[in-house]
Amino acid sequence: MASFQLQVNGRQHTVDVDADTPLLWVLRDELKLNGTKYGCGIAQCGACTVHIDGMPIRACCFPIGKLAGKNVTTIEGLSVHDDHPVQLAWQEIDVPQCGYCQTGQIMTAAALLDRNPDPSDECILRAMKGNLCRCGTYPRIKNAIKEAAQTKMS
């Protein structure tokens, strides 16, 4: 084990874990930030998506040892009052069924809209196809992203 410093949601943390520990398990087990979800451990489902320096990254495959100097944003830090346009749109469209994958979906969608404030349908599908939803809320995810894009534009 070794000591690692990391910056999450604007706060500095020190954790004592192995260097190969994925960021996912540091967030969940050490920092108790449970909004980031375990789904597959091999970057196939997107449930663990966080932002590292603004980019959507699968936390399950990102070892803590490679995080030095980077800023991590999790769903808990996406907005102060849960009012990021994507979070508001998710509520407006009432997207979730079981809800488990949705924090990862929201983080991927938020990163997409940061890069492209007015994505085409094709862009939305391309950006979101790494995020699985077993409940099948995909049509509502797509609608919510369009809703968020409109809110952001206006």
Place this chain on the structure above:
Amino acid sequence: MRTTRRSFIKVSALAGGGLMMAISVPGSAALNRLLKEGESQLNNFLSIDTAGNIIFTLTKHEMGQGSGTGLPMILADELGADWSKISLVRSAYDPKFTSREMGTTGGSSTIDKMWDILRTAGATAREMLKQTAANRWNANTDDLVVDNGVITNPSTDESYTFGELASEAATLDVPDNPPLKEPKDYKYIGQSIKNLITPEVVSGKANYGINVDIDDMVHASIERCPVYKGRLVGFDDSEAREVAGVIDVIAVPQMTGVIEEHHVQAGVAVIARNTWSAIKARKKLRINWDNGDTTDQNLNDLAARMEQKALETEKPVFEKGDYASLKNQDGVEVFQAIYDNPYQAHALMEPINATAHYKADQCEVWVGTQSGERVNNEVVKLTGLSVDQIKINVFNSGGSFGRRFYADSAMEAVYLSMQVQKPVKVTWTREDEIAHDYFHPYQKSIFEAVISEEKKVVGWHSSISRTEGYHSGSQPWEIPYHFENIRTYFEQEPSIVHVGAWRSVAEHSSSLGRESFIDELALKLGQNPLDLRLALLDQPLNRIGTDSFADRVYNYQSLLQSRYLEVLQTVKEKSWYQSAQEPEKGVGLAVENFGRTVCAHVVELTMNNNTYNGFVIDKVRSVVHCGTVVNPHFGRGQIEGSIIFALSALQYGGVEVERGRVMRSNFHDNRLVRIDEVPDMEVHFVPSNDPPNGLGEPGTPPLAPAVLNALYAASGVRVRKIPVLKEDLVREPQAV
């Protein structure tokens, strides 16, 4: 506390002021028994405090089907409540609730089972509040108006809020037959009220079993025997113990529960101070397994055995008329087809998990489960503790689809906590979840029809063989179509993997064959498949027997018949089922009931050799009859979700098994439909004021046969299996 002898509702004063209501369904003595033990023992189903805050106790499991919002909607509507004053507490497993409210959440039965209870509970509280207001005003209750948590006397314009009335209302007698609202007066039922879990989901604060964090808790990851029911011989854990954070390594024996279908596979558990250390160390275990009898089993062998069994069986389970002699008559044509419906994995998004803390005289469990009752019963068996020493905390689930019906992960956690004397959280990896799933049973279906010289179907034979271990309520001979001669055979074959309930259970397996075969018959007879279905449905029903059971069966069949007809007539009226006019396109139809809900899908697709499966589903249009739709947004979501769920099985499903080992491990080889593969979907609910029936499962079964029928229309290739692969769609070379 005020109550009447016949009432199943007890009302008492809420501590701190207000009204508390406990319920017990008629016929159950649970509450009456508890009444003797004093009012503190009552189940607190509903309470209204002096500020008018309404707390509803959710006894059913929330796993994405919307029970945590749909159920309080029904209650709030009848109560006349202000929706914004409703909040929820999730009940731990509590034997004070009867098994009807609390035993199991499954079979798409939650709304169905709770409808009467919730409406009666809401109406009772409303009438007691009204009576209190009427007493104060010296008015007649019939003259008062209840809306949005306020009771008004229109003649004087005076009003009271629920909160102002609740304490006094709790002292009144409980009315026996409170009037229920007419459908035209519904305020919340039929509205797309937003899901109460949404705000906590989008903030990341939604709590699932996998988030449980108990003081002094340790984490377990279990390496299980790769072959079903294999046993542990021994293991070398020296390298695993060197991994930082590892606390202990413990053998987990194969366990069978009180209920035989609760199977815990033999394994070796690494106990560590965090999840990652446990997962990492587990890979360094060297384990010697006795893989047992299943180790030489391949899926293809099983499939061949099952097909043989279905072909050779002489085990009739239902017979009507004389199929055997009909089949041998001169001039008739016998037509047979065999359909394959393989194992399927659940692949729910929140991997299986459970946390337990065993102490000498008590045991507490934290788990997302469809049946707290089943978990409780297994903990009693494992620990030898009594029910009042056990607490089962139930969490919302990140998907379940039948998988969390079973108590296996809780059994593992309790067993390990008993060994280490600490709280233990068992988290399954995705690889565990796929390889050691409780798979959808394998089914082979042989359908056969006798066609007369007049080109009519006069006999219907089905012969089903299914892997044993899981039964649903529906039976293979329950078909909605009418034939003079019917013969049904049913066989079971030992499974080579563990099986269990998977969204829409036996209906998914049976529908594929039946709804494909009906299409094949129609085309053989030169008839329109929709018209043939309507003709075979629209026949007089026979009442069998004269007792009350016969009445129930007859009423059930009549309801189903009328719903099948309404659903298919709606498809016809909407002109949704029309042959595709362009080459390489096809349209297919299938219809199925799950319980009282009937669902038809019309699938439009295009052949496309550049895709993984060789075709693209363009559109799915659905007609559903489920009685009253409590929340249309949720209802549409369940049907859309079922379509996508069934599409994953059709495009990527099945589970390969070689030498007893499941050959899939994660989402790269157990693929699921992704957002860029979703067809356009349109869902139409048949308008109805009937009591509501379930929507969680009914959209799943008819999807696969509708696609297979559309594929035939598009390509001329009849596929009788899922998943459909490109190689299944190779066309016969055309004669020049």
